[in-house]
Structures are given as C-alpha cells and as structure tokens.
Amino acid sequence: MDKKITHAILEAVDRRFDEQTQFIAEVTAHATTRGREQGAQKLMDEQFRARGYETDIWEIDVDAISGLPGFSPVLGNYDEALNVVATHNGGGQGGKSLILNGHIDVVPEGPLDMWHRPPYEPYIDDGWMYGRGAGDMKAGLVANLYALDALRDAGFQPAADVYLQSVVEEECTGNGALACLQRGYRADAALIPEPFDEKLVTSQVGIIWMQVYLRGTPVHAMQTSSGVNAIEAAIPLIAALRKLEENWNARPKHARFEHVEHPLNLNIGRIKGGDWPSSVPAWCCFDVRFGIYPGQDIDAASAEIENCIREAAREDKYLRNNPPEITYHGFLAEGYSLADHDKPEARQAEKSLGQAHRAVTGDDLQTMPITATTDARFFGLYADTPALVYGPTAESIHGFNERVHLDSIRRVTQTIALFVAEWCGLEKT
C-alpha cells in the first residue's frame, strides 16, 4: 500500500485516539453482565448510526439457533439479549468482505472490596485503563469502530462489505455470534480483537461447562451423623475431576499446543450449597469448566467427564444410591485452529494482518495458541470463514483491577485499519 496512505491512516487513528479512549470508558461504564447488555448495545447502535451505517438490532431467538451446530444450551431466557450489526456496503471493486466482531458482555465483577476502585467507573493510570470489561473486550470492540473511522478521516472507505458486530453471550455460550450466522451474515474473513497481547491466535481450545447437583439427607445439625452433608459429598468428586485433568494433560498434546505446559484447564468456578448453618445441607451444586483440544469430540469428552463424576460417586455409599445430577448450562464449544484452516483466504488473511502489524510496530507478528475459547469458532467451523483473533494487551481479565494498555489499543486500532485497507481494498469517499 502507498506509504502516504498508510501514514495518513496511522495519523488518523492518533488524532482520534483521545475520543476513542473516552468512548471505551463510556462503554466500560455499562455493567454488561449477562442479561444487562441492552443499554450498551443501544449505545453501540446509536454510534453506528451516527456514522451513517445501516444497523440491524435484534433479540436472539433461541428456537431459531438451537438446531444449529455450535449451539450451547441456555439456562434462563434471552429477553434483553440484543445483538447489533452495522453494515458498510462497499463499492464492489473486487476487495474481500470482512466481519469485525466483538462482544459486549462481561463476566461478573466479584466482591467489590477486591477492586481498588469500582469496576464500572473506568479510570486511567500510568497508561492503562482499568475497569471490568475494559480489556475483555470493550477496547477491542471499540477499536473495530475507530479503525473504520480512521479510514474515513483519511479520505477512504473499504471497497468491500464490512460488518461491525457487537454480540452478547460470548462469555457463556457464543450464541450471540451464532445468531449472526443464523441471520445470514457472511464474509471472506472475520477479525476479533480479543485481548491477546497483539499476537495472532493460531488455535483455541474448546470448552465444556457443566453443573453438578448433589443431594444430601438433611436433618437437624444435632443429629449430623444420621444425615448426609451434600457440601462435603462434593469434595471427593472435585478431587476425581482434578485427577482427570492430570490424566488429560499427561496424554500426548495436540500439535498446536505442544509448547503449552498445561493446555487443558479444569476450573471449579462456582459452588453453592445449604440454606442454614444448623441444618445438614440437603443440596450442593458446583460448576465445572473443562478445556478440550480442537478436533476433540465434545460428546466423547463430556461423557468422559460425566463418567469420572459418576465413578467417584459410586465409591460413596450414599451417592451410589443418590447419584449426582449433571446439567449443561453453557459452553459446549469446539476448539478451532486458524492455523489449520485449510483455505487460501486463511493464509492470505494471516499474511495481510502480519503486514499491517509490521507497518505499525516494526515487528513480525507473533502467534500463539490459547487455552480459552472465543467466538472465532463460529466463523471458522460453521461458516468456513477464517477468523483472526488479534487484540490489545490486557491484564487480569476475569480478575480484579482488570486493565488494558492504551498504547496497545492504539497500535491494534492502527493494525486493524491497515488490515481492512489491505483486505477490503480502499475507495475514495
């Protein structure tokens, strides 16, 4: 690409970066945990429309997606679960179309006293913006928007169709991204600026969520020995799951994860049991999150996890006759490897992104596999669309004092802008 144009685009990002930073803070100030995304989605829609994009805002229809591959089971309902897609119609000068995707939902913030400052009052300190969701992934979501703004400020627009997607449900099912597929959005590539340190993600694991529900025999605490404590009944099951995790990680690794020390992580992320200190608890419920390799069959993996739980239960004389109930209440997500995506566009997209990254940073684009999932799997697996995951440097995502690095956001925005220019082509406005 013409050096003058490149320079103009990079400068355009710089010029608007204060405004971009403020807008990231505005979006981060919305506490968009599951079920509370509506306000922020309407803000995104407003901003899309203010720039002249056609927008499509809709509530996810579970019935319409539940039969599609990649669907994850849903607990609760989808009232208020709005997706927004803005469309830029390119001039059709032969460039390739693109989906710029990001998710609006964030994970719960946890106990407030573990945050230095309130999680939804974003602030900047020493070059970092702090706040729940600032990194994962409101900075990336906003970078998509401002990358296109920079092209326009430089006097251009993408020559091909570009879809700006702001989706819900990335953190628990991916059903937001799936609903975009169901609604017909397709392109030659997708890019998701998830906060992975300005590296291109080559491969992501799959994720299984399940909930284990145990019943005990509740009695008054004065007769604990005649009751069965459902909380303590969970302990050997958790131990068995940790053993299974060890076994899985001791097996030969997936090629893309060969250099990852512990690719398949188990997490016991939530527990709840009992109602009253002086009643032997009648129930206990805990959440399991397990990683699996790309290509690993979800049903087989789930069955193995279930077997592990059931076998541990059979060793207990009470649970043997009162087996745990296992429910699926979120991710049944397959893994995805861009690096193994067998399509010329995948290599072209990697190459274009690499060039853009080098133009901005002067360095080669580094790559890495991740032990998490992203919405990339929907584009990659179910629409044969190479999906690039590449975003800014962030820390403590899902933890406390989550933060994202401002200079990194600026560089990522510039890289996205150059990538769009290269991938879609440019036309003068």
Add this chain to the structure above:
Amino acid sequence: MDKKITHAILEAVDRRFDEQTQFIAEVTAHATTRGREQGAQKLMDEQFRARGYETDIWEIDVDAISGLPGFSPVLGNYDEALNVVATHNGGGQGGKSLILNGHIDVVPEGPLDMWHRPPYEPYIDDGWMYGRGAGDMKAGLVANLYALDALRDAGFQPAADVYLQSVVEEECTGNGALACLQRGYRADAALIPEPFDEKLVTSQVGIIWMQVYLRGTPVHAMQTSSGVNAIEAAIPLIAALRKLEENWNARPKHARFEHVEHPLNLNIGRIKGGDWPSSVPAWCCFDVRFGIYPGQDIDAASAEIENCIREAAREDKYLRNNPPEITYHGFLAEGYSLADHDKPEARQAEKSLGQAHRAVTGDDLQTMPITATTDARFFGLYADTPALVYGPTAESIHGFNERVHLDSIRRVTQTIALFVAEWCGLEKT
C-alpha cells in the same frame, strides 16, 4: 388436683382439638423464615387479644440487648423482628408465675422439589401434620395458647401471672427470648414445648456459629495454574474442623451427656463461592456450627475452633499469607442444664410436669439431654428461672417433609394445661 377438675381440663382440650389443629395449620402456612415473621406475629397478637389478654408487641432493639449476657451477634437488621407477649394477670392467690414460651421463626425450607407437597401448605396424613415449622415449633407455640383455653373452658383460670411469649430469632441467635428478659418479663418457671418427643430435656448443648471467608487469586480459567481457587482452598479447612470434632468427642464427656454417642456435632451448613464457571473463584465462604458442653466457656471454645482453622490455613502456602477471615453471625449460645439448676423451683417444676405427664399418659416422664440449643438458656442462665423444655413428637425438623404427630400434640397440650393448673393454681372464672 381434684380428679373431676383434671378430667374436665383433659376433656376441654379434646373438645377444642380440631380448632387447635386448624390453627396450627394456619400458623404453619405463614413462611416465617428470618425477616418474614411479621404476619404470623400479628396473627398471634390478634388471637391473644381475642381471648382478652393484654398484649405487648414490639420490634427488637439491638442496642438495648447487645450488652446483655447471652446476646449473639446479628448480621442484617431487625426491621420486622417483632416479639409478642400476652399477659394473664392472676388473682394473686399464692400460685407461682409462669412463662409459656415458643418461637415463631422457622429454618429455610430448602429446594422445593425435595418436599412431597409445598412446605407452607400444611396437610394431615395418617395422624401427622406436615409442613415447615409444623413441628419446630408451631404446634408447641399453639399448644401453650390452647392449654390456657382448656382451663377457661373448664371454668378456671391460672391463679398466678402467666406470660404467653411468641418470639423470633430462636433458630439463629435467641435474641428474641433475650429481648423478653430485657423488657422485664420474669416468672418462677418457664416452659417451652419444643418438639422433643414428650420427654423433658435435662440438658442442652451450647452452639457456636461462625463464618469463614477465604479469598483466592482470581484469573481467567485459561490460566488456572497461576490463580488460587478459593473454593478448593476451603477443603483442607473443613477436613481440619472434622478432626477437631473427633478430638472433642474423644475427650471425657459432660456428665449429662455420658450416654450420648456423639454429643458435640459440627455442621458445615452452607457454602458459597465464585461467580462464574470460567473465572477462578476469588472468594469462598462457608458456615460452621459447633456444639459445646454446658459450662464450657464460649470464648475458649471459639478460640479453639479459630485456631484449628488458622493452623490448617498456615499449612497452605497461599492461605498462610492470605489468612481466612472469621466472622460471628449468629449463635454464641452457652449450654444449659435444667437438671443441674440449683434452685428448689427447678425440682418442683420437674415434679409438677412429671405428675401432669403421668395424669395424661399414664407413664413416667422420661428425660433426655439434647445436642441442640433452645431458648431455655436465657431463662435458666440469665434470669435464674428454671426452664422446662417439653413438647410433642416431630420428625424431620430442619429437613424435608417435616411433620408433627397430632395425638402427641393433644397429649402435650393436656400436660401443659395440667402443669399450669398445678404450678399456678386455679381460680374460678
């Protein structure tokens, strides 16, 4: 007592027993878990007033009781925490005064699907009334009222003052009964018809509640090894507490509990931790309930439990530097032994109750120590008032399908009526 009068009183209980049963069901239909006692207390007040008793209904004032011996710390507020006391003024013909006490609060009902029928829709089947609180202790609370009704139906009233108390907070602190003391209610004896199988309770343990709060290091589940899971951090602490329970029960037993196999029970009654399946949990909180012997010092016992938790924490390299927080949020209850209450009235009250029981059942009154607490400790320890605990047969209190035996309620009501007649003396109305 005159056989004809005895007979008339017993018959009076029988005659009103259908009405009494209906009223137990009406009170049981109120879901009087902590904070929701108001409606039922107003119903009790109404019923007391309908019978011509003076009533006193008031909201517990924490500041007024927090300096008194026997006070237990309170989490949350006491809005809606109403006590009701009805007073019968005796003619002063030399009889002894009496407190008839019962509690209106019930423990949470747990998952509804573990009940055969809804917990607050009481029903009768095969001679039992089912419902949360029917046994513990609405049947007893109502028995107090109907025992006095029977005297009146037979043409009498107690010759001394009788206080009918319906209190809150028995299930977590005892601060309802304490507030009655603070308000000045005193008598020569107290009787509480807690559901202990028509046996007289000779001794009750003390109870300590504490809450243990652990912090972890929350990270995204993709990096579980760099985080510390607060839920799993709780497991060795629970194991250490079970060891302590073993040690305590291996020590020489309190004389009144010599024949009780396992007098001091630990219960882990509630646990909660984490917010999200894919975040390593930042926190976990569990509730400990421990029994102690009468005469055992609460501070020393609490310190021993705390030490046990802290020592277990020190063995973990993370918890060593992030020690658990321990909070007291309920019972700091001393044990009480009526059988060791060194006052002539204690022996007299036992004897009178024994006679009444024999007149109704034909059997000697059996006695037993219990591994639970009741409000008896307030009367016994802090007002030097012998406190009898004697009530109907119930099953599954604090469990599911809680039930109380109707014939047993009838007998207990008759016994209470005869006991009042004997203890307070009778005068014609």
